[in-house]
Amino acid sequence: MLKIYNTLAREKQTFTPIVAGKVSMYVCGMTVYDYCHLGHARVMVVFDMVSRWLRASGYAVTYVRNITDIDDKIIKRANENNETIAQLTQRFIDAMDEDSAKLGVLRPDVEPKATEFVSGMLTMIAALIDKGFAYPAANGDVFYAVKNFEGYGKLSGKSLEDLRAGERVEVDTFKKDPMDFVLWKAAKPGEPSWDSPWGKGRPGWHIECSAMSSQLLGEHFDIHGGGQDLQFPHHENEIAQSEAAHGEAAHGHDGASCQMVNYWMHNGFVRVDDEKMSKSLGNFFTIRTVLEKYDAEVVRFFILRAHYRSPLNYSDQHLDDAKLALTRLYTALRGHHVSDSMVDWQHPQAARFKDAMNDDFNTPEAMAVLFDLANEVNKTKSQEATGLLKNLAGVLGLLQRKPDDFLQGEASDALDVERLIQARLTAKKNKNFVEADAIRKQLADAGVVLEDTPQGTTWRRA
RNA sequence: GGCGCGAUAGCAAAGCGGUUAUGCCGCGGCCUGCAAAGCCGUUUAGACCAGUUCGACUCUGGUUCGCGCCUCCA
Numbered sequence: 001m002l003k004i005y006n007t008l009a010r011e012k013q014t015f016t017p018i019v020a021g022k023v024s025m026y027v028c029g030m031t032v033y034d035y036c037h038l039g040h041a042r043v044m045v046v047f048d049m050v051s052r053w054l055r056a057s058g059y060a061v062t063y064v065r066n067i068t069d070i071d072d073k074i075i076k077r078a079n080e081n082n083e084t085i086a087q088l089t090q091r092f093i094d095a096m097d098e099d100s101a102k103l104g105v106l107r108p109d110v111e112p113k114a115t116e117f118v119s120g121m122l123t124m125i126a127a128l129i130d131k132g133f134a135y136p137a138a139n140g141d142v143f144y145a146v147k148n149f150e151g152y153g154k155l156s157g158k159s160l161e162d163l164r165a166g167e168r169v170e171v172d173t174f175k176k177d178p179m180d181f182v183l184w185k186a187a188k189p190g191e192p193s194w195d196s197p198w199g200k201g202r203p204g205w206h207i208e209c210s211a212m213s214s215q216l217l218g219e220h221f222d223i224h225g226g227g228q229d230l231q232f233p234h235h236e237n238e239i240a241q242s243e244a245a246h247g248e249a250a251h252g253h254d255g256a257s258c259q260m261v262n263y264w265m266h267n268g269f270v271r272v273d274d275e276k277m278s279k280s281l282g283n284f285f286t287i288r289t290v291l292e293k294y295d296a297e298v299v300r301f302f303i304l305r306a307h308y309r310s311p312l313n314y315s316d317q318h319l320d321d322a323k324l325a326l327t328r329l330y331t332a333l334r335g336h337h338v339s340d341s342m343v344d345w346q347h348p349q350a351a352r353f354k355d356a357m358n359d360d361f362n363t364p365e366a367m368a369v370l371f372d373l374a375n376e377v378n379k380t381k382s383q384e385a386t387g388l389l390k391n392l393a394g395v396l397g398l399l400q401r402k403p404d405d406f407l408q409g410e411a412s413d414a415l416d417v418e419r420l421i422q423a424r425l426t427a428k429k430n431k432n433f434v435e436a437d438a439i440r441k442q443l444a445d446a447g448v449v450l451e452d453t454p455q456g457t458t459w460r461r462a
Numbered sequence: 463g464g465c466g467c468g469a470u471a472g473c474a475a476a477g478c479g480g481u482u483a484u485g486c487c488g489c490g491g492c493c494u495g496c497a498a499a500g501c502c503g504u505u506u507a508g509a510c511c512a513g514u515u516c517g518a519c520u521c522u523g524g525u526u527c528g529c530g531c532c533u534c535c536a
Contacts, residue, residue, distance in 0.1 A: 010466090028536070036536090043536045073534075156531075162464045163532065205534085227536030228467090234535090267536075268467090274528075278535060305485080306475065311468080311529070321474060325485045331499065356477090364476045368484040378500055433495055440497075451499045458499085 002057065002358045004223075005309060007231060007264040008155055012360050015263065017222050023059045024217040025051065026261075028209060028226035028234065029111070031068040032092040033077045036099050037284040038299075038314055039227065039270045039277050045300055046267045046308040047225050048105040049396060053357050056395045064216050065108040066209060067093060070115050070202055075191060085192060099287040102296040104397040112212045114203065118194050120211040121203045124245050125183045125196075133244040137174035140186025140199045144206075146179045149240045151255040155264060156232035181237055183207050206237035210245070213238075213260075219246040224261040229276075231266055267308045274313065285314065297398065297406065298323045304363045304396055325371075327407065327460070329393065332374035334403040335455065336383075338390045347384070349373055353392050363396065370399075407460035417448055421457050424450070 002015040017023050027047045030040055044065075051063045068074075069089040078088045125142055128134035133149060136142045146152050146160065153159050163179050182204040187193035193200040203211075213221065219242065226235065243255030270277045277284045290299060293316075302322035306312045343350050349369050356365035373389040376382060393399035408414065420439050427435035440450050447462045 030536075031534090039536045041536090046536095071534090157465060158532070159465090165464065165532095228530070229535055231466095232531060233533090269530075269536080271529085276530070276535090280533095280535070309467090310475085313474085318474065321486050324487095325474090328485075328499095334499095359477090362476070364484080368476070371484055375501090428495080431495075437496070444498095449498060452494075452497080453499075460499090 002054075003360055004263050004265060005360045006262075007266050008261075010157075013263070017059065018220060018262065021058070021060060023054050023061045023223065024221035025054075025061060025063045025223040025225065026209070026213040026217055026221060027063070027065045027108070027224070028230055029065040029067050030092075030096055031071055031073065032089045032096065033071075033074045034092060034279070035286040035288060036096050037270075037277060037279070037286050038290060039284065040096075041099070041103055041287050041299065042267055042270050042303050042308075042312065043225075043227055044100050044105045045103055045303045045397075047265075049304060049308075049363065050223075050225070050265070050361060051108075052106070052395060052397060053361060057358075062110070062217065063108040064110045064112065064213065066212050067111055067113045068205065068208060069093075069113045070192065071205060095288070099291075102291060103287070103300050104297065106397075110216055112216060114208040114212070117208065117212050117215060118203060120215045121184075121207045122194075122196055124207060124211050124214075124241065125203075127245045128183065128241065131244060131247075133240075134183055135176065136198045139174045140201060141174060141182050142184035142198050143175055143180040144183050144237070144240060145176060146181070146240065147177055149244050149255065151243065152240050153236065154255075155239055156236050158232060158236075181206060181233065183241070206234055207241055209234070210238050210241040210260075214242060214246070220259060221261060223263045223265060225265040225267070228266045228268055231264075235264065265308075268306075268311045271311050271313045272315070277314065290319075294319050294323065295406070295409075297401070298326055301326045301398060304398070305367055307364055308361055326398075329370060329374050329389070329399055330401075330403045330406045331460075332377045333386065333390060333399065334407065334458070336377070336381075336386045338387050340394075341387055341391065343388065343391045343395070347388060349376075349385075350388060350392060353395075357395075366392075366396065404460075409461050413446075417443065417459055421450065421459065425457060 003012045004015045005011070006013045027043065030036060047065070051061050054061045070085070074085055074089060078085045081088060125134060128144065129136065129142070134142055134144050153163070160179060184196060184198055184201050185204060187200040187202060191202070193202055213224070224235070239255060239260050242260040243258050247255060247258040272283045275281060275283060298319060302319055303312065305322060305325070345351060345354055349372060353366050353369040356362040356369065359365070370389060370393055373385050373392070376385040377389055390399055420443055424436045424439040427433070427439065443450060443459070448459050449462050451458050451460070
């Protein structure tokens with residue numbers, strides 16, 4: 001039985017889908033004005049793993065991950081670059097697709113763009129005004145009246161009083177309450193805009209996700225995910241919007257009668273030197289930068305080797321370590337022909353893997369099972385263990401390449417290596433070990449490690 | 463200031479009230495012409511102080527330290 005840590009309840013809860021056998025899941029995706037960094041990689045990989053496990057568990061999953069393609073930063077960046085917003089966003093959507101594909105991330109079922117759902121946002125804002133949860137201000141903006149939603153703060157565990165006490169932002173004079181947030185922004189000259197009952201403008205960030213999730217998954221769905229930093233205010237505001245808009249009562253209700261989401265999942269941050277990796281701190285590494293140096297599967301392995309809620313410290317040393325660990329797994333599979341068969345979940349190791357994954361997606365424990373299986377494969381050459389190793393790893397999106405493709409890489413110089421290996425074998429036959437060792441040294445200097453086995457000599461890159 | 467999360471061996475990272483986590487590194491051995499890979503064994507743990515318990519890394523309370531959110535952020 002699957003248990004999920006639900007941020008809303010702050011505890012692990014048994015997962016029960018709204019509709020038996022089906023799971024609806026929405027994850028906040030990227031704002032596309034720049035290349036994705038490792039923090040984005042973690043969200044993509046983590047929720048890819050979640051959707052894979054749900055499917056492996058037999059659920060029919062509808063996975064929606066949105067794309068924010070209209071926002072202040074996008075407008076600003078497009079102006080700086082002298083390109084249109086459409087050009088800019090398409091460029092970075094393409095880059096994101098490239099990066100995520102390399103990381104073994106399967107495409108979500110739906111990837112809605114905010115700009116294609118504006119009419120739904122307008123409908124929702126109108127409903128919120130109608131029900132007394134929002135008000136148009138004199139400057140053309142529309143704000144959400146936070147104090148009218150009694151459940152405000154239930155996800156992030158904050159109270160309005162505490163929030164107001166910690167208020168650091170200059171009070172916007174058009175707001176009735178400093179905590180009110182914008183649903184609709186009046187357009188400034190030269191900005192892209194949509195017509196609305198409140199004048200030309202564009203949607204606020206939070207309303208995008210409320211509108212897209214309800215339109216694609218319904219007013220009540222199973223899982224909503226995202227990075228920990230979205231807990232407040234973004235997800236809190238989504239709840240306030242959706243539950244207020246979809247409930248019938250007006251003033252003072254807490255959303256209990258029209259719950260938006262049953263399980264809220266938040267992944268931990270990627271850090272650098274124990275600090276959050278972020279654009280504002282300037283300490284971020286883009287996915288493509290990292291992939292210049294490290295194999296994408298190593299990066300995926302690195303992400304899944306930690307529990308999704310834990311902080312994950314990025315460093316070259318940790319990536320190097322992940323590479324060695326993954327090398328051990330691929331080395332175990334080398335020389336074996338594994339057919340893609342169904343996993344026998346009765347097998348003790350498979351059962352252990354399943355228990356780990358069902359315990360709030362405990363991938364580190366699941367990985368430990370893979371290493372135990374690798375040990376068994378190395379010891380017994382058991383076909384069963386080998387198949388299990390590959391197929392269980394496949395559930396995590398790992399270990400699906402031919403071992404030599406991983407171990408030897410894109411080998412443009414493979415022929416030279418083979419030639420030198422043959423020369424060394426000849427030398428060995430003639431007991432000319434000085435010559436044999438010289439060849440091995442030559443290859444080692446080129447980053448090629450030789451391994452003599454009873455079946456012959458194999459090689460891999462260091 | 464308010465709210466929340468965490469502290470495990472050299473590094474990374476899990477489970478568990480009593481029995482080997484796991485990976486990398488180190489050390490010893492087997493294997494090997496020598497290596498590498500692999501196998502076997504092995505050294506390093508549970509921030510600190512109390513309490514509960516026959517027994518605590520695991521539960522409770524406190525202390526210290528670190529991190530995050532409270533502003534755009536994955």
